[in-house]
Amino acid sequence: MSITTHELEMAVWAVAEGRASADAAALVDADPAMSRRVIAGLVAALEQDLESVRGLSGPERDNVVADFEEERAKLRSALGRLNGNAAPSKALAAQAPGPVQLQASWSDGRIVVWAAGRGTAPASNDELAALLEAIGGPALGWELHPDVALPPIHHAHALQIPVKDALGWLVAVAGGLDGTVDDESDDDDDGDGNDRGGVGSSVAWLAYVATVAVRLVAQGAVVPSLRRYPTTSGPAEFAVEWGPALLDNDELDRLAAAMPGAVVAVAPERPRDTTIAVLGSVVDAIVSQAASMVELPAPPPRVSTSADVAEAVSARLDGSPFRAPTVRATEISERLDRWARPVTRLGRPKLTVQLDPPDRGDAWLLSVHGPGTNGRLLPIEEAMGDTHEPRLLMDELGRLEQAYPPLQRPGQLRRGRVVLSQAEAWELMITGAGLEPAGFAVRVPALSRRRPTPALHLFAERAVGGDSAVGVNQLSDVRWSVLFDDVELTAADIAKLAKEARPLVKSRG
Numbered sequence: 001m002s003i004t005t006h007e008l009e010m011a012v013w014a015v016a017e018g019r020a021s022a023d024a025a026a027l028v029d030a031d032p033a034m035s036r037r038v039i040a041g042l043v044a045a046l047e048q049d050l051e052s053v054r055g056l057s058g059p060e061r062d063n064v065v066a067d068f069e070e071e072r073a074k075l076r077s078a079l080g081r082l083n084g085n086a087a088p089s090k091a092l093a094a095q096a097p098g099p100v101q102l103q104a105s106w107s108d109g110r111i112v113v114w115a116a117g118r119g120t121a122p123a124s125n126d127e128l129a130a131l132l133e134a135i136g137g138p139a140l141g142w143e144l145h146p147d148v149a150l151p152p153i154h155h156a157h158a159l160q161i162p163v164k165d166a167l168g169w170l171v172a173v174a175g176g177l178d179g180t181v182d183d184e185s186d187d188d189d190d191g192d193g194n195d196r197g198g199v200g201s202s203v204a205w206l207a208y209v210a211t212v213a214v215r216l217v218a219q220g221a222v223v224p225s226l227r228r229y230p231t232t233s234g235p236a237e238f239a240v241e242w243g244p245a246l247l248d249n250d251e252l253d254r255l256a257a258a259m260p261g262a263v264v265a266v267a268p269e270r271p272r273d274t275t276i277a278v279l280g281s282v283v284d285a286i287v288s289q290a291a292s293m294v295e296l297p298a299p300p301p302r303v304s305t306s307a308d309v310a311e312a313v314s315a316r317l318d319g320s321p322f323r324a325p326t327v328r329a330t331e332i333s334e335r336l337d338r339w340a341r342p343v344t345r346l347g348r349p350k351l352t353v354q355l356d357p358p359d360r361g362d363a364w365l366l367s368v369h370g371p372g373t374n375g376r377l378l379p380i381e382e383a384m385g386d387t388h389e390p391r392l393l394m395d396e397l398g399r400l401e402q403a404y405p406p407l408q409r410p411g412q413l414r415r416g417r418v419v420l421s422q423a424e425a426w427e428l429m430i431t432g433a434g435l436e437p438a439g440f441a442v443r444v445p446a447l448s449r450r451r452p453t454p455a456l457h458l459f460a461e462r463a464v465g466g467d468s469a470v471g472v473n474q475l476s477d478v479r480w481s482v483l484f485d486d487v488e489l490t491a492a493d494i495a496k497l498a499k500e501a502r503p504l505v506k507s508r509g
Contacts, residue, residue, distance in 0.1 A: 008038050013261070015089050016074055025089040035088040039075055046072040052257040056208070059068035064208070064258045067201040097446035101200035102131050105148065105266040107276055107341075109281045111166050111206065112266050113137075113149045114156035122156035132159075136172065141165035148265055158266075163278075164285035167210060173199065174207035209255060209275060213244065213282035219437040221246040222283050226313060228326075235323040238309075238333075241318055242287040243280045245343040246439040252276070252346070276449055284319070292318035300315040306331055342395050343439065349387075351396050352377055353404070355420070355428055364425035368400065368407070368416035375437040380416035403438050455483040 011024040012035065028035050050068045078088075105112040115123035115131055123131060132142075138161060147155035163170075213338035216222060223504045226240040256271035264274055292411055300308045302325040309332045312322045352369040359365070370383035370393045377383075380397055382425035384390040397416060401407045406418050420428065427433060429444040451486070 004040060005041075008035065009042060012038055012042065016078065020401055023349065027455045028088045030086050033484065034130075036079070039079055039088075043072060043079065044074045044469065046075065049194045051153075053252045057256050057397065059321050064201065067260065068258075074328070076116055091185075099132075099198055100127075101198040102128075102135065102203055103200040103262040103265070104203045104206050106263050106278055107160070107267045109278075110160045111170075112148065112158050112160045113203075114158040115200075116150055116154070116156045122150060122154050122233075128157055130160065138166055138169050145266075145292065151323070151430065162285075162287065163281045164211075169283060170207040170210040171214060173203060184491045194471070200262060205255075205258060205260055205263060205378040209278045210282050212251070212255070212285065213279045216244045216279070217283055218247070219246075221343070221437065221439070222287055222316065223344060224480060225336055225340065227320060227328060228329070228333075231323075236326045236329065237321045237323050238315055238321050239321040239330045239475065240288075241319065242284045243344065244276075244283045245340065247279070247344075247346060249347055288317075288319040299457045304328070305336050315436055342399050345392075347397055348439075349389075349392050350441060351380070351393075351434055352443060353428075354443045355425060357445045358422075358425070364422065366418050366425075367405070367426070368397065370396070381414065399438075400435075400440055403440070404433055404435060406472045456480060 002471040007155065008027065011027040014021070014024045014447050046068060049067065053064050053068055056064060068265045079279050080234040098120065100115050100120055100123050102113060102115050106113070113128070113132065115128050119260065121212060141160045141161045143161070145158040145160040148158045150156055221244060222242050223245045224242055226238050229237040229239065231237050253274060255275045257273040259274060262273075265335050269277075296317060297311075297315050299312050299322060303309055303312050303322060309328050310323050312324065313332060313336075316322055337493075349371050354369055356365045356367070369377040370380045370387075372378045372383050372386035374390065378386060380393065384393050387393060406420060406424060407416070409418055410419055428442070432442050478490060
């Protein structure tokens with residue numbers, strides 16, 4: 001029988017996790033040498049995934065890393081037993097029963113929860129409800145879900161809830177507020193040696209991804225689209241749907257690499273696609289809820305023209321559906337997609353705004369840089385000539401110019417270069433002009449953190465006749481200045497700074 005490496009990998013994981021059928025175990029034992037090579041390859045892949053997940057940030061990082069390290073240790077132990085001539089299925093299955101933990105799977109905007117552990121029976125409905133209550137799960141919004149199949153013979157009872165109703169709980173889990181179980185739930189009342197408390201890695205992963213979506217909303221990195229819903233008769237039904245913008249490819253890869261298999265136990269899908277789907281659903285839930293709390297204009301009583309569709313979209317930002325002619329609504333939908341494409345396109349190049357220190361003429365040069373073919377930052381015009389997709393850089397430069405108007409100042413000899421005033425430079429250094437949340441990198445001169453040494457200089461007029469004595473006339477005609485290291489400020493300079501209420505950036509070149 002000819003088998004693929006992928007089929008053997010799936011069988012290896014099934015045996016290692018205690019859910020393999022007899023056929024899967026036989027597949028693993030059919031060619032011990034090949035199974036040994038596959039297990040060694042899985043260990044190497046886990047090593048790479050560990051490097052990726054160690055780049056995660058946030059409170060759930062340690063849990064995710066621990067899960068990967070546990071999987072690696074499990075396979076390494078199996079390799080050691082294989083070297084002792086044990087049957088592959090026996091070597092993989094030689095694991096102590098694991099505790100029953102709450103797991104969460106993703107299914108089209110809903111979270112499906114169930115509880116199981118390696119080598120132990122899944123939790124019953126009552127046990128699942130008790131576990132949810134113990135960890136502070138939502139009290140309302142749950143519905144029954146078909147049992148989750150756990151090969152070879154088990155089926156776990158499951159509940160489901162829309163992500164919008166579970167969002168607060170997920171964020172609390174990510175923040176560590178409800179990441180542990182009460183002491184009472186940790187008691188092993190049935191004496192079977194299984195710890196019925198604990199939150200599984202799939203719950204922790206979904207919670208962490210939810211916090212990433214919350215961060216995107218807080219930064220304003222969201223865009224609307226118009227989604228069509230099927231209808232049985234009459235005009236089509238449409239609704240506004242919100243999605244994430246300015247997604248970082250590297251962060252997406254790290255999140256996808258960290259995704260536990262239990263997340264897709266109900267709806268198998270590629271990790272990257274599942275990650276994007278979770279981010280989109282959480283963003284839509286947050287923004288739609290916020291829009292429902294804002295007073296919006298009344299929708300048109302009847303939608304028939306493109307203008308009516310646009311008006312209906314503006315009035316229904318909360319995602320409430322409306323009926324509209326398909327042709328007109330599709331036209332508006334395509335316009336929205338074209339407008340949002342520059343910030344929703346995955347793999348878009350990231351531009352860097354660089355501010356150089358002022359020259360002797362007190363001019364602050366700002367320049368735009370982009371990645372070349374090898375990823376090295378180049379001045380934007382050079383980068384456009386060095387990349388295979390200059391159009392992407394052009395689109396990003398156009399977006400940057402709209403976000404930062406000084407770049408559109410007339411009279412510039414080269415695009416992507418502009419001289420800023422001291423006030424403009426100061427604002428960019430202090431606030432970033434909102435460019436970083438818009439998906440651009442900002443580099444500015446470092447501000448000195450060293451505390452300067454102040455000194456006071458007093459000057460008095462020399463007495464008439466050259467006498468060095470100080471009299472009343474001299475004391476009434478005193479000039480002074482303040483020294484901060486090698487920077488001298490006169491009384492006029494101090495008054496000007498006080499009037500502007502702004503720290504000193506530079507004094508007289």
